Amino acid sequence: MDPKLVEVTQLFSRFKAAFARNDFDTCVxxxxxxxxxxxxFPSLPPSFQQTPNAVEELKIARDIYEHAVVLSVKIEDQxxxxxxxxxxxxxxxxxxxxxxxxxxxxPILGLNLLRLLVQNRIAEFHTELELLPVTxxxxxxxxxxxxxxxxxxxxxxxxxxxxxxxxxxETYVYFMDLLAxxxxxxxxxxxxxxxxxxxxxxxxxxxxxxxDKELHQYIAEEHPEWEIKDGSVFFQKAKETQPCKxxxxxxxxxxxxxxxxxxxxxx
Amino acid sequence: MPEDVExxxxxxxxxxxxxxxxxxxxxxxxxxxxxxxxxxxxEVRRISRAVRLTVALRRRLAAxxxxxxxxxxxxxxxxxxxxxxxxxxxxxxxxxxxDSAAPAAQVSIKHGLPEIEIYCYLLVLIFLIDNKKYDExxxxxxxxxxxxxNLNRRTVDVLASRVYTYYSYVHELxxxxxxxxxxxLALHRMATLHRDELGQETLLNLLLRNYLHYxxxxxxxxxxxxxxxxxxxxxxxxxxxxxxxxxxxxxxxEYTDAKESLLQAARKAPTTAxxxxxxxxxxxxxxxxxxxxxxxxxxxxxxxxxxxxxPYFELTNAVRVGDLELFxxxxxxxxxxxxxxxxxxxxxxLRHNVIRTGLRxxxxxxxxxxxxxxxxxxxxxxxxxxxxxxxIVAKAIRDGAIDATIDHANGWMxxxxxxxxxxxxxxxxxxxxxxxxxxxxxxxxxxxxxxxPNSHKExxxxxxxxxxxxxxxxxxxxxxxxxxDDF
Numbered sequence: 001m002d003p004k005l006v007e008v009t010q011l012f013s014r015f016k017a018a019f020a021r022n023d024f025d026t027c028v029x030x031x032x033x034x035x036x037x038x039x040x041f042p043s044l045p046p047s048f049q050q051t052p053n054a055v056e057e058l059k060i061a062r063d064i065y066e067h068a069v070v071l072s073v074k075i076e077d078q079x080x081x082x083x084x085x086x087x088x089x090x091x092x093x094x095x096x097x098x099x100x101x102x103x104x105x106x107p108i109l110g111l112n113l114l115r116l117l118v119q120n121r122i123a124e125f126h127t128e129l130e131l132l133p134v135t136x137x138x139x140x141x142x143x144x145x146x147x148x149x150x151x152x153x154x155x156x157x158x159x160x161x162x163x164x165x166x167x168x169x170e171t172y173v174y175f176m177d178l179l180a181x182x183x184x185x186x187x188x189x190x191x192x193x194x195x196x197x198x199x200x201x202x203x204x205x206x207x208x209x210x211x212d213k214e215l216h217q218y219i220a221e222e223h224p225e226w227e228i229k230d231g232s233v234f235f236q237k238a239k240e241t242q243p244c245k246x247x248x249x250x251x252x253x254x255x256x257x258x259x260x261x262x263x264x265x266x267x
Numbered sequence: 268m269p270e271d272v273e274x275x276x277x278x279x280x281x282x283x284x285x286x287x288x289x290x291x292x293x294x295x296x297x298x299x300x301x302x303x304x305x306x307x308x309x310e311v312r313r314i315s316r317a318v319r320l321t322v323a324l325r326r327r328l329a330a331x332x333x334x335x336x337x338x339x340x341x342x343x344x345x346x347x348x349x350x351x352x353x354x355x356x357x358x359x360x361x362x363x364x365x366d367s368a369a370p371a372a373q374v375s376i377k378h379g380l381p382e383i384e385i386y387c388y389l390l391v392l393i394f395l396i397d398n399k400k401y402d403e404x405x406x407x408x409x410x411x412x413x414x415x416x417n418l419n420r421r422t423v424d425v426l427a428s429r430v431y432t433y434y435s436y437v438h439e440l441x442x443x444x445x446x447x448x449x450x451x452l453a454l455h456r457m458a459t460l461h462r463d464e465l466g467q468e469t470l471l472n473l474l475l476r477n478y479l480h481y482x483x484x485x486x487x488x489x490x491x492x493x494x495x496x497x498x499x500x501x502x503x504x505x506x507x508x509x510x511x512x513x514x515x516x517x518x519x520x521e522y523t524d525a526k527e528s529l530l531q532a533a534r535k536a537p538t539t540a541x542x543x544x545x546x547x548x549x550x551x552x553x554x555x556x557x558x559x560x561x562x563x564x565x566x567x568x569x570x571x572x573x574x575x576x577x578p579y580f581e582l583t584n585a586v587r588v589g590d591l592e593l594f595x596x597x598x599x600x601x602x603x604x605x606x607x608x609x610x611x612x613x614x615x616x617l618r619h620n621v622i623r624t625g626l627r628x629x630x631x632x633x634x635x636x637x638x639x640x641x642x643x644x645x646x647x648x649x650x651x652x653x654x655x656x657x658x659i660v661a662k663a664i665r666d667g668a669i670d671a672t673i674d675h676a677n678g679w680m681x682x683x684x685x686x687x688x689x690x691x692x693x694x695x696x697x698x699x700x701x702x703x704x705x706x707x708x709x710x711x712x713x714x715x716x717x718x719x720p721n722s723h724k725e726x727x728x729x730x731x732x733x734x735x736x737x738x739x740x741x742x743x744x745x746x747x748x749x750x751x752d753d754f
Binding site: 122123124126127129130131134146150153154155156157158159186187189190191192193194195196198199202206248252255259262265266 | 661
């Protein structure tokens with residue numbers, strides 16, 4: 001067996017031991033060492049060289065990155081998640097036929113979808129979704145994310161929140177908690193447009209705060225333009241389109257002149 | 268969707284076909300002389316004409332015609348001749364072409380022109396694809412690409428772009444598109460460096476098609492946004508580009524822009540490209556539905572598209588009524604069609620539009636309605652329909668779908684009066700954009716006019732010229748006077 005592979009395998013088993021102990025500092029440390037070691041394997045993306053150890057190397061590399069993704073969720077680092085996922089993705093997309101599909105594939109893809117939803121990157125969410133085969137949509141992890149997106153788009157926020165009880169995988173809880181915050185922002189945005197005013201108690205209920213203090217703090221931080229008086233929250237509506245009283249003369253003159261110029265060219 | 272690769276190029280045009288008296292070989296020779304003339308005078312237009320003429324001949328090509336033409340056009344000692352001849356299926360050569368001996372219009376061409384060589388590659392490639400000899404076609408295409416990489420002549424560009432198209436097409440037919448992505452990217456870079464705009468256009472489309480074939484929307488968009496843009500040279504390529512652009516934008520939820528691209532693609536596409544137009548229309552219908560518009564009935568009744576668009580017609584109907592149950596039934600009924608069209612995920616997105624339309628209908632018909640009634644009318648089946656309805660209504664208001672306010676304390680929705688749009692600047696802006704469109708169209712048309720170069724000058728002598736100028740001057744003066752009279 002290749003000595004480099006042996007070394008990585010040993011290091012990885014130490015990583016897994018630390019991971020099982022929830023010793024995340026050691027994990028992060030070992031992971032960066034592992035990643036450096038992985039760069040020395042020629043069979044990994046993007047070069048995909050056909051070496052005798054290719055299958056073994058690809059498998060262990062995929063396993064390492066899968067753990068890296070889960071680790072990033074546990075240490076609640078979204079940027080690390082994105083980086084690790086990007087590195088992992090080629091193993092799912094381009095290694096078909098070289099190594100068998102991983103059992104972790106759909107949970108992690110679903111996790112990524114959820115992350116995009118939390119960060120309100122809906123366009124990317126759909127771009128990722130298009131990459132999945134039809135059969136994948138039946139998978140509970142993917143389905144969970146897809147249904148969340150639907151409820152989210154519809155505005156059925158209650159359904160989004162109640163989905164937290166039915167997470168298909170323990171790692172999903174972190175993102176579901178983040179999603180609750182996204183939902184609150186959405187609700188605040190909707191309320192601003194949908195209501196003229198609301199009593200403080202109602203606002204607290206709608207925005208899911210447990211105390212008035214939290215509500216006041218939230219308004220002060222996120223929506224300083226809202227007004228609180230007489231026990232109610234008054235939303236400042238965006239200026240509506242006023243019927244125009246003035247003719248925009250300069251613009252009209254410019255337009256007319258340009259028509260005249262063009263017509264002159266034609267005649 | 269193999270139809271759209273072909274588009275109109277493959278449609279044999281019976282009207283353009285020459286009288287049957289002349290043999291295919293004779294035609295090929297004529298085309299060769301057109302190419303030669305184009306090459307010598309450096310007129311790209313003639314070469315495009317040669318390609319068009321070839322397409323008209325396509326149906327009638329036989330192995331022996333092609334073989335005889337190769338023998339005629341290429342020097343026998345050349346590498347290209349040996350390679351191309353070996354790719355052609357062997358037939359008994361006993362029946363040597365009688366027509367070639369016919370003295371009627373004997374054409375002879377100079378050997379060794381790269382245009383002719385590439386044309387031979389193209390001809391063999393088309394022939395092999397039409398005869399379903401894909402492996403040979405692949406070999407031929409790869410050989411011609413290798414040859415093309417060493418050529419840098421603007422007159423070859425037209426032929427080269429056709430070769431690229433068939434190169435990609437044959438790989439699509441054998442579903443090995445992923446393999447050629449690297450080659451296409453290299454070719455695109457080369458075309459960019461050579462300022463071969465037609466080649467860039469063609470290759471960009473082929474690459475986009477390649478990515479979209481595997482649903483790689485992200486890569487497609489990254490390439491598209493970074494590739495150099497210029498005014499389109501070929502209408503077909505521009506149509507394709509618009510279609511791919513529309514698809515990418517649809518996936519990325521930029522519906523307004525997507526609609527514009529898709530409708531433009533459908534309008535610009537030639538009438539013979541039916542398959543392509545059907546595809547454009549399907550996507551355009553969905554995008555319009557996603558935008559909350561209802562496409563007119565005439566869209567579905569277009570000639571030759573009625574059957575293909577039928578599933579989308581029923582879908583539109585369901586969205587128009589705003590009935591979730593009906594929508595679900597239609598989506599289920601045509602699930603296989605939508606999967607084949609790869610529009611399934613888009614249909615899933617439509618669900619919330621169905622709710623929106625239903626909600627809009629309610630908001631138009633009632634000035635005040637309780638949230639419980641809304642939930643009932645929309646058939647929201649959840650454990651807490653009123654709360655769901657409230658947040659759905661709030662979101663619809665924020666997104667501008669309906670104009671209303673919610674009274675939380677009383678639990679009802681109050682619709683606002685719609686304002687008079689003519690009291691704003693809106694009509695003025697719309698009018699301006701339409702005028703600008705017409706003027707632009709006129710300018711484009713003027714630019715597109717083409718005159719044969721120097722045709723009117725060659726014949727006139729110095730004396731005649733002076734005479735003509737004088738006449739023109741008089742005429743101008745006359746007109747100026749008339750103008751003065753008018754005022």
